[in-house]
């Protein structure tokens with residue numbers, strides 16, 4: 001077997017990492033894809049962070065040496081036993097074994113923070129919803145699943161603001177693909193470090209494609225905008241074409257629905273999210289092709 005394909009999905013708390021990875025897992029199948037949640041690598045639990053006066057977004061609250069060691073093991077095809085963070089307790093509570101499947105999704109606050117961490121990844125994605133969307137998503141998730149009140153969530157976001165700007169947001173510049181969700185839709189920015197693809201499926205009245213000089217690599221960067229109001233038929237056509245580029249070779253079966261998320265009124269689907277998941281899946285499929293080609297030589 002080729003070595004595992006390592007994929008980073010990074011972003012602030014409440015930016016949709018778990019949701020995004022659920023779509024990638026649906027595309028590739030849990031038998032081929034596994035997920036590592038970096039919140040298990042808190043070196044300080046919630047009470048210790050409070051006592052030390054550091055927020056969850058401060059690198060000093062995280063154990064980077066353990067992250068490095070475990071990701072190295074996974075990247076080399078070895079299983080790990082890692083800690084699991086309990087969001088109700090605010091502390092590590094137990095361990096889980098992660099087997100190195102063909103695709104390893106690593107999601108968290110700090111996947112691109114150090115040079116060592118960045119060196120592990122074949123594909124990296126950064127999720128950056130507009131601040132108002134992040135607030136709405138975090139409010140919903142923290143009040144329904146994590147036992148917080150709305151005023152506590154707002155106060156905590158305010159307390160973390162400086163650390164977000166200092167330690168979290170700058171990692172976006174290292175990502176291969178940035179997905180910026182707004183009330184109007186989604187904008188993808190591909191770094192100049194990744195070769196461009198054939199984006200012909202994006203020709204539509206609800207999408208725009210632009211090549212830009214980012215200065216960050218040998219290729220032009222690309223910006224793809226997808227309107228949130230894209231019609232079902234257009235989105236379906238784009239998704240069908242994207243699926244045709246990855247599904248036949250790498251995905252076991254087509255999931256009934258991609259782009260699934262939860263909000264206060266229930267479970268919904270978003271075309272913008274589904275297209276974002278397919279775009280990243282396509283990059284992962286390309287790496288799989290390259291590895292298969294390298295093995296065949």
Ligand SMILES: Nc1ncnc2c1ncn2[C@@H]1O[C@H](COP(=O)(O)OP(=O)(O)OP(=O)(O)O)[C@@H](O)[C@H]1O
Nearest residue numbers: 012013014015016017018019137140141261262273
């Ligand atoms: N694209 C999206 N559109 C609408 N809602 C979304 C989207 N992505 C995520 N959400 C919602 O936002 C909330 C937070 O998402 P999620 O738990 O995936 O974030 P996270 O980045 O993994 O959070 P954390 O790092 O704090 O664990 C969830 O309620 C989820 O359903």
Ligand SMILES: O=C(CO)[C@H](O)[C@H](O)COP(=O)(O)O
Nearest residue numbers: 012013039046056087090109
């Ligand atoms: O969500 C997170 C990572 O993405 C953090 O684990 C979370 O914000 C930790 O803070 P606390 O458990 O004290 O609320």
